[in-house]
Amino acid sequence: MPLAHPPHPVAPPARPGTRAWVALAILCFVYVLNFLDRQLLSILAKPIQDDLGVTDGQLGLIGGLYFALFYCVLSIPVGWLADRTNRVRVLAFACALWSAATIACGFSTNYPQLVLARMSVGVGEAGGVPPSYAIISDLFPPHQRGTALGLYNLGPPIGQAMGVAFGASIAAAYSWRDAFLALGAVGIVTAVIVFVFVREPKRGGLDVLPGATAPQSKPAPAPFWPTLRMFFARPVLLLVSLACGATQFITYALLNFATLFLMREKGMTLSEVAIYYALLVGLGIGGGIYFSGRLVDRLVPRSKLAYAYIPAIGLALAVPFFIGFIWAPSWQLALLFLIVPMALNYFYLSPAVTLVQQEVQPNQRVLSGALLLLVMNLIGLGLGPTFLGAVSDMFKANHPGNSLQLAFYTLVPFYLVAIALFLALARGLRREDDIGVSV
Incomplete structure (x- = not known):
């Protein structure tokens, strides 16, 4: 059944003020800490x-499935709550919660304690990104979002x-525990700072309905189940979530094991990681996200x-360079190859x-953003590192010197899956334009 059209601007609204840009900077810093x-x-x-004597498989579970189960599932009720209450307060509380859990990681003396602390971090981080997406969407007009x-x-x-530079430097000079304590x-x-300096913007205050001359009045809170059904019933929203999940399967597996791979199988030291890998991550991923x-x-x-098409083309161009990164006989050459996929993987x-x-109603933005994160993080964050760690453990018996290298090769087919899903998304967008269906 055709749904109501989303708000679109009749004319470009006024430029955001200084307060909007300051709020964006603070929210970005919270996201920095989150990641x-x-x-x-x-x-x-x-x-x-x-x-602690943990295996690659155990690291994959704690950085993947264990964390993702709490992070992804709780993001849905948190998104529903934030759509109905003050989003800034939800974000501030979530930041305090995951930071306290991070301190607990530094006090862990065995694997079960570390698992419990990381799960608690996931509980807090569930309230980080979805409220921020919606706050930003109400601080900036559609043509600048x-x-x-x-x-x-x-x-x-x-x-x-910062994590590479900060964490590796602290660990090299003191202890890995001190890095968790300081970050928390x-x-x-x-x-x-979020609680004191960021103000809650008006929901939909910068959106104008078709044919209207002014922004719409404050929308009523979005009902949970209709929003949920709308999201998963609309092919475009489901396809973009699945395509992102397939992409994150690669990116999270890479990020969770790249440092270990470069140190254990390519010969990098913590001090070299703190400089060269940190620069590559910051410039490569940052450039890819901003440019896209x-x-x-x-x-x-x-x-x-x-x-x-933007992400599909980016992923296609990244494949040969990703293979070069895995193959490279030295860490210096591996980093040169890695620059390209580090940027293009994030298109x-x-x-x-x-x-x-852009495609949902203003009062559905937090929950819709949470649903997007649910799908892509359950697939990518939950399964990517878990898969790579398990495969590395499987290869270790017969290939103890390069088990991670062989495991990384198994990620290449997932590039093809992600590209195919983004091309399916293109077909879905074209079909919706042809029949005039929108949310």
């Missing part, structure tokens, strides 16, 4: 393995780069198919987030 903490475990994998969300999505690469303390201070956000704002007004994020936020 810095999430990746700290993988960055410090080798010293944690040496201290791709750029704003692209800037916000610089949080992961900055967090990863910074997060608690940041939660207070700009492409969205430039190309989508001409054709909505750009939402699908999916800004288009996907912008598509979902």
Whole structure:
């Protein structure tokens, strides 16, 4: 059954003020901490393995499935709550919670304690990203949301780069535990800053319905089950979620084991990781996310198919360089190859987030963003690292010196799966344009 059209601007609204940009900077820093903490475990994998005696498979579970189960599932009720309450307060509380759990990671003395602490981190981080997506979408008008969300999505690469530099440096100089303790303390201070300085924007305040001359009045809270049914019944929203999940299967597996792979099988030291790998992650992923956000704002007004073709083309170009990274006999050559997929692997994020936020009603944005994260993180975050760690353990018996290298080769077919799903998304977008269906 055809659904109501989403809000679209009649004319470009006024430019966002200083307060909007300050809020965006604070939200981006929260995302930095979110991802810095999430990746700290993988960055410090080798010293944690040496201290607690965990296997590659156990690392994959704790960084993947165990974390994702809580992070993904709880994001749905958190999204529903944030759509009905103050999103800024939800975000501030979530930041404080995951930061306290991060401190608990530093006090873990065995694997079960570390698992419990990481699960608690997942509980807190479930309230981080979906409220932020919706806040930003109400701070910036539709014609600037791709750029704003692209800037916000610089949080992961900055967090990863800082995590590599910060975590490896602290671990090399002191202990891996001290890195968790320091990061958790910074997060608690940041939660207070969010609560004090970020104001809750009006829902849909910058959106104008077709034929209207002014933004719509405050929308009623979106009902949970109708929003859920709308999201999964609409092929375009489901396809973009699955395509992102297939892409994240690769990216999370790579990020969770790249440092261990470079150190154990390519010969890098923690000090070298803190400099060279940190720079590669920050510049590569950051450049890919920001550039793809700009492409969205430039190309989508001409054709909505750009939402699908931007990530599909990026992934296709990344494949040969990813294979080169796995094959390279030295860490220096491996990093040169890795620069390209580190950028192109992330061409999916800004288009996907912008598509979902643009295509649903303002009062459905938090829950819809949470549903997007649910699907793509259950597949990518939950299964990617778990799969790669298990495959590495399987190869270890006969190939103890290069088990991770062989495991990384098994990720290549998932590139083809992701590309095929984004091409299916393009067909879905074209079909909706032909029949005039929208949300």
